[in-house]
Amino acid sequence: MDSKFVLKFFLPISIMLLLSGSADAQGLKVGFYKKTCPNAETIVYNEMKRVISVAPSLAGPLLRLFFHDCFVRGCDASILLNSTKNNVAEKESPINLSLRGYGVIDTIKAKLEKACPGIVSCADITALVARDAVYLSKGPSWEVPTGRRDGRASLIAETRQLPAPIFTFQQLKASFAQKGLSVKDLVVLSGGHTLGTSQCSFFSPRLYNFTGKGDADPSLDSEYVIKLKNKCKPTDTTKLAEMDPGSFLSFDTDYYKIVSKRRGLFSTDSALLQDAETRSYVQRQVKASNPREFFKDFGVSMVNMGNTGVLIGKQGEIRKNCAVVN
Ligand code: HEM
Structure with missing residues (x-):
């Protein structure tokens, strides 16, 4: 075959096929374990x-775990690694102390x-668990590209x-942009706060001492403050409040x-009413049938x-035990 012909016709087509395949820019792909561990996603789902069914309140923490990872x-x-003699791990940070679900x-x-020994990464398990936690709480399901490898540091x-x-x-x-996520991702993912609870300590300053004068945050509905x-x-610090009461x-x-209704527990929830794009998303979901x-x-x-920042190919490792590096 004439090489010009190959360049003109087959190269663009093969590039198109590559781009339209399930592999994405990060090198992950849907069904990564299809050959190496065909039941991987079923095993995760059945356990979830x-x-x-026995502990529905774990869905929130398991979704949050993936975000924090x-x-x-x-x-x-x-996020799953334990501290060692020489290192204090992410788990021990005050913001992570209320995370739960590691045992799952x-x-x-x-x-x-x-x-399938040594095949499925803890990072992929965390992603699949988050998806199944949402689905099993009457939410949507989606295809999770897999192939993440586990890091060696925390x-x-x-x-x-x-x-x-x-x-x-x-x-x-700015925090979302740093992770390559848009304002749309921000308003959509914040919707994860439909699940779960928050400790009083995370929003109490908005109730009692917002500006240091014993006042409440004016962006919170005053009846809700009561x-x-x-x-x-x-x-109260560790007492829990439902984020979506009822x-x-x-x-x-x-x-x-x-x-x-200005009843979001965190300033970051209220902040979604300040920007035109996020406000219009919020309002559209309120009106949606x-x-x-x-x-x-x-x-x-x-x-x-x-x-975000996934390890692929030969990077990192597949941990045998999610809490310790191999
Ligand atoms: C936008 C920035 C975010 C902030 C500042 C934030 C902050 C918080 C805080 C302070 C809590 C309470 C934690 C506790 O008391 O244990 C919480 C809970 C939670 N967050 Fe977020 N979050 C954010 C985004 C997200 C995202 C992107 C997700 C997932 C898509 C998520 C899912 C959850 C869930 C499910 C809970 C309930 C956890 C439980 O029931 O233990 N959050 N969040």
Whole structure:
């Protein structure tokens, strides 16, 4: 065949096929374990189904675990590593002390090691668990590109990269942009706060001493402040408040209703009303007759977040035990 002909016709087509395949820019792909561990995703799902049926309140923490993994050193399961003699790990940072669900990941990892030793990374398990946690809480499902490898480091100091609940909109936007995530990802992923609870300590300053004069945050609904004060006394720290009261176990669009009523627990929730793009997203979900747009967007933004700083190919390792490096 004439080489010019090959260049003109076959090269563009093969490039197009490559681009339209399931591999994405980060080198992850849907069905990465299809040949090496065909039941991997079923094993994760079956265990998650069992866990959520007996402990539905673990769905929130397991979703949050993935976010906290991805925002520090990328989605490399660094959040799962224990501290060692010479190093204090991410887990021990104040912002991570309330994370739960490590045991679920360990159980799933043990089952996967039995089925296909040394194949499925802890980073991928964390991503699949987050997806299944949402789905099993009546939320959407989506295809999770896999092929992440596990990192070998976890440093407490790096948890500074996680956005704080007192961030302004500009700080939030910058924090997401640093991870390659857009303002749309920010407003969509914040919708994860439809699940789970928060310790009083994370929002109490908004109730009791916002500007140092014993006042409440004016961006919070004043009637809601009274309710929250009943729930959280100034000395309560680890007491829990539902973020989406009444339906904190089900994944739905309620978060946006709460934000629009100025009842989001964190300054970062209220901040979504300050920017035109995020405000219009919030308002659209409040008016929507069904969760279709949010559900579709959530899957897309979770895949985006799941691409953050991933290790692939020969980078990192496949840990045998998610809490320690090999
Ligand atoms: C936008 C910046 C964000 C901030 C400042 C933030 C902050 C927080 C804080 C302070 C808590 C309470 C933690 C506790 O008391 O244990 C929390 C809980 C939670 N967050 Fe976020 N978050 C953010 C984004 C996200 C994202 C992107 C997700 C996932 C898509 C997420 C999912 C959750 C979930 C599910 C909980 C409930 C955890 C539980 O029930 O234990 N958050 N968040």
